[in-house]
Amino acid sequence: MTSTGFTPGRILRLLVLILGSLIFLAPYIFMISTAGKAQDDIFTSALKLIPTNFYYIENIAKALSKVSMGTLLFNGVLVCGLIFFFQVLIAIPCAYAMAKLKFPAARIMMLLVMLGLLIPIHATALPLYVGFNSLSLLNSYTALVAPFSISVFAIFMFLQFFRAMPDDLIHAARLDGMSELGIVARVIVPNAWPAVTAFAIFSVVAHWNDLYWPLIVITKQAYFTPPLGLMYFRAAEAGDDYGALMAATLMITLPLVAAFLLAQKRFVEGITMTGLKG
Template sequence: MVEPRARSLEVVRWIVLGALGLLFLMPYIWMVSASLKPLDEIFRASLNLIPEGGGTLANYAKVLAEVPVGQYLWNGAVVCGGILFFQLLFAVPAGYALAKLNFPARDWVFGAVMLGLLVPYHVPALPLYVGFSALGMLNTYAALILPSIISVFGIFLFRQFFKALPDELIHAARLDGMGELSVVWRVIMPNALPAATAFAIFSVVAHWNDLFWPLIVVSGPDRATPALGVLYFRTEEAGDDFGALMAASVIMTTPLVLAFLVAQRRFVEGIATTGLKG
């Protein structure tokens, strides 16, 4: 009797998870559906996810003809890649130090990191803008990258992950004559790939979709990120052509979807193994 009941519970669990997954995916499914419809079909009273006649690619053709899609995607890749590189460069050693090194006031430093999580992203925007303006760095990759190179969340995430690693691994590396930096990058980091992958997904998604800061420091399409590029298309080209706007949104978000599908196993592993031990 136990096995049939267990199977029934498993089936119910999968049905519930599938329904919840479909619910969360509905906005994206609707966006893809709308991108394949002509404008008159989008505003019909009846809601049909499947476009009539299998849909049309005219909206995508319009976007590719009128929008510098490649430039926006390249800008997004440069900005997100630069931010992620520096975030890992600072967060990994900082998380290691807070997790495995004994130094005075370590707990106070970690408390300050936790307080940093409470500071809204918008608070330093004005002084940062004034500083970049005084340096003549507005509308540059540097202005887009530098404010985000230190991630308080990244430091916390890696600290929690490193707390779970055995100390014997570090002691063995030190006995082999490695310095602390060598221990971090040659021993600790290879074991932290699941956490690094999870953090990379969070970081790239956040900055790829960020509109607040690029809208402040970018003044033209040359340095526009994907989210800002969609806004430019909405205000200058698309107007009320929501089919073309949805097509532009699908194109700009497709790299994120593909990246997550490629890294989903390590992402789930990183989430499952990070933050379980204080």
Template sequence: MTRLSLGRVLRLSLLSLGALIFLAPYLFMISTAGKAQSEIFSSSLALIPEQWSYVENFTKALSRVSMPTLLWNGVVVCALIFIVQVVVAIPCAYAMAKLKFRAARLMMVLVMLGLLVPIHATALPLYVAFDRLSVLNSYMALVAPFSISVFAIFLFLQFFRALPDDLIHAARLDGMSETGIVARVVVPNAWPAITAFAIFSVVAHWNDLFWPLVVVTNQEYATPPLGLLYFRAAEAGDDYGALMAATLIITLPLVAAFLIAQKRFVEGITMTGLKG
């Protein structure tokens, strides 16, 4: 009993230490968002501001850049990318998991190889293609390169393998087509995996700076991270208190989304590890 209690205390201590390490940058960001410029560059390091400047810094953050435009662009781009990725990935993963055809193993190899190719490797040819098509500074340029997600295919593939084959056979006996099985049987049972992938997809593309920096020069199409870059390049110089306030505004939707979908996220990650 003593060993069990000691082990539990040790695990909780390690988990608390890990949580503190991961939360430290966010706590520092919250602290800096409430400090005046002179206090930020002072020699003393304190989490609690001596003079609270939250109202001033958040006012600067909301007035110096078009924050509603940045947030709206982030929502539109992430939503479009996620919807297209799911629409493409679910039928592909279902075919590889539940249908028998000769190229199944080859497709699996291609999916695994696709996981190894970063966006940086294809950035130049994609940029040249979009430039010739005159679609730079548009939602299409921001969404199109990510419309096919090999990670989504791999994640859904693992989840669909755990679905009982009897469920699929029963649907076929009822006269359903493969499209109907995907829409009416597979998708309703795949919401945990879809929710888990949604967190991965939205976080990755909401925080992405590289690709928007390549294809966007018009602030009307700037995503949140690119908007922060414009914020720092303002004529007034680098006001880190206001910059941290703007960063808080941009990261809060992600934190709220994760807290709301936390249960489904954990369930989806757990179930995609099962094998049928």
């Protein structure tokens, strides 16, 4: 009969997990705490997580008065949504072809995908900027979306998932007279939702928090993404308003937290099915 009590080993594992959770959550906890403090309360010698006087309403009101939060959130959702749509639209057929079709260039394509994983956006930022500038596409949604529309990480991730799918399913669809595009649309995509959901978390979080590329190609406030909008709170002479900054950051990160909590089950399923099978 197995014991269901707390053994020393289980207690140790729980303590390690709790400690790890606190370490990872510490920045977010500090952000929530700072969002409710006055400027004088932030710069005290004693570190207190619970504010002496709660200034959440004041800091949120100040944040909303400094930036157009609706525009920032709209731009963030639009840009992340378009990037994710094009990434999935391109990655699924590419991954299917590499996983289930036999053609001479398959190994070369796999090599290119692996090499693509090693190239950061910083290495291609200058030629991309010059190209968008010559096409007069700076300060546009195109400049924000186009460089990320093809994701080698998405191709690699879906490739691992499709390799685990039974070949008999594909052969049966071909016997029914389906074309390869029909198989992708009617067989592959309906079965790929766990992988798509898992990749959605990676893609949305990465591009929602991206400051580097928008800072290069965007100067008009109408196209500012959420991280770019936080730069409104910088004030070299008067000092940075950290209370309002943390309040704005809290409002910007809440959609990501809510999305992850809603999709965490499928996220774990997708990571398990794509990461452990090859």
